[in-house]
Amino acid sequence: MLKEGFWDEMDSWPRARLDRYWTRRIRRVLDVAYNSLPFYQRRFQQVGFSPSQFRSLDDLRRLPVTERGELLNALKQAGRYPIGIERGHEEVVLCVSSGTEGDVIFLSFPRQWADMERQATLRAHWWAGLRPGGPILISAPAWHIYALGQNLLARALPAQAVIVWGTYSPEFASHVLQAIRAFSPQFLGLFLPFVFSLVAEARRRGLGPSQAFQGVKNLMVVGAPITPALRRHLQELTGVERVVEAAGSSEGLLAVECEVGQGLHLVPEKSVVEVLDAATYDPIPAGQQGAVVITNTWPWGPLYIRYATGDLGVMYPGECPCGRPSPRIKVMGRRSHLLRVGQRSFLPYDVQQAMEEAVGLVGATFAVLWEGLAKGCLHLLVQEEGIDARAVRSRLKKALEDYLDVPVKVEWAPSLPMRWKGVPPVIRREEMGGR
Template identity: 25%
Template sequence: MAQAAKRVVKIRADEYYDRRETRSAAARQKAQLAALQALIEHAKKASPYYRDILKGVRPAAITSLAALAKLPVTRKSDLAPRQKAKPPLGGLEGARPSEIANYFQSPGPLYEAYGRPNAKAKDPWRFARAMWAAGCRPGDLVHNTFSYHLTPAGRMTEGSAHAIGCPVFPAGIGNTELQLDAIAQLRPKVYCGTPSFLKILLEKGAELGRPTASLKAGLVGGEALPPSLRAELKAKGVAVLQSYGTAELGLIAYESPALEGMILDEDVIVEIVRPGTGDPVAPGEVGEVVVTVLANPAYPMIRFATGDLSAILPGVSPCGRTAPRIRGWMGRADQTTKVKGMFITPGQIAQVMARHPEITRARLEVTSENNLDAMTLRIEVQGAVDTGAVAASLQAVCKLRGAIAVAAAGSLPNDGKVIADLRSYQ
């Protein structure tokens, strides 16, 4: 049987952000293990949390990924109670307050810290690598619609754009018509934000006769990018690639024009483990994403369990980047779900119920219509209920609007799910 022809991807002269993207696997592992040893040594000295959980660990003894896999896992779900008990960061901080550039808040609430950019770390969040792969080059104006309020996404991508040498319009979220005015006047080339908001901008611009044709490239994240939405955005003139990151970790992985999986950032070590444990799964098996960040000593993250599901892909990308690849975000190991770029947790639904004792059972259903996320809280109640008040509580707790539907007693599925993600990712 004849073998299928290998896909060839044309590589431009300025394809790569730096030489590290094409180094050998052996060179990468050697450099990363050296950085890991230095990180562990620093964390044990600077962080009370790591001093405790890594007691007895000799940094010099961590000479392989197998040795790394024996270290304790820090779970995202454990951060909120730890931070509340020992503010500001639960003892995980690895720098003095004078060395911190920003503290951020994420849903939970959780808090994160990033050190000040400097000559050795001009891009602490490391999204520049992903932005470069998406087509961002020095001098390109970036229209950044990630939030600048409380959460870090806006500042993360802005700092990375600056590291490339790009000016940024800090649009943030909302104010669609004002943003269209800015696009018409400033003519940005690159969009950063969620794919659904890019769709809204392009459609509203067409409806109002506002020019958006300057936008040619985009780095999107914060929510799923179905193939149908990617194709729709491309048909409207904007070629987008995805990034995968979190507030605690910065960039984890990103797409290249080859569109074959997501390439791991050069400053992270990613393990795929059996959910709820720290045990690596077999190559190619779906498991929980556990990340060690080698480039943010101000807030060390060593074997941080994200709660996200993915799997390692075999081989390397046809684009020539040699770092390992993952299949991308494949859901959550728990029921936490991302809607319009915001995490919604079972605990938040419990908070809504606590505000309305008449609710006896609740189930949040997340759907997508025309590639736009929507959520409906289905509730069983005892007696009368003010659905408007429940909707207000849902928005106050989750920071997103949702519909309220009263269900007959005993009609909600008895499957243990507080959040049901009914979206299709095909």
């Protein structure tokens, strides 16, 4: 009999069996890449690698890490797709990987990919608390692979499914809130800032936030890491039983929290993940922040082998109390958003956590200004609306300086874009218009 919350027998495998499963699948991926994909044929030849040398997951270290810029260069040289990393070109579905610097890579997934993606998506949502029977409402930007996975999920589950495709812009909150009120979903999957857009829309209609989320048992949030304090805030604000964090990328990362809530378990059908030194790509101990590097475990579509996703994250040491063998990760933010002030470096997530722990400012909307970093200072633009700015104004600057050990400048603004709430951006003042 399966343990409560487990999707199938794989969730109860010993870790050694999961590693053997991954080793077999990656060996097949490497065989495909070595024999038929020009991009990897060149890379393997450069380092003298043959799939016959791959006997365990540790042997991935024999291969170089591929960065996004190298794929963009391959696209520039080819002048078109495919670029030499894809297997299967007939009856494909397309999605987009959109970089933080505005570059775009198209990904094509053939029909053979669908069975794996369906199984992975079902497992991920089961871990997040989705169950057959009750209505569900999930959303994703239409260009993302998650939108494709949701379509497969809706077809596979014996449940009424409402799927919102398109955009997370706050201006559409009224339509999504109307759908939530009409269908009363038990499971809700949303982009983190959009949760706050729904709360604002509910209040505009004279509803309490808990009324807007009435009947929702599990709220899965994506798009940004959540701090422990923000999780508690969301539960108190919405009245849902459980807030679940999930993370993923079109290239193949997928990780979801279990019921214990101590890190996000890697969904085993998708990718093996390493967290490596961000400068050298050497191995680092679990618990230390580094670059997130993935290797796909399915042999169809675009194959990403030791691919640096552009994220920074932490692998959790040891086994999870839930009993699942899959390793746990916390994706902390984009590498391009790493803030450097003097000898210190940190992410917007760290600043958000510092606000919460230093002065109890939970769920604040703020941005980090690049101009301050250039002057050796952490310059924050913080929204006054919704908080008692007078109570924290006098102590926020010093509290953050003590907590982060860097010079801090705090600037207050009457209001800031709702889309920044929970996902603080790193921007230049010129990008803010008249603010």
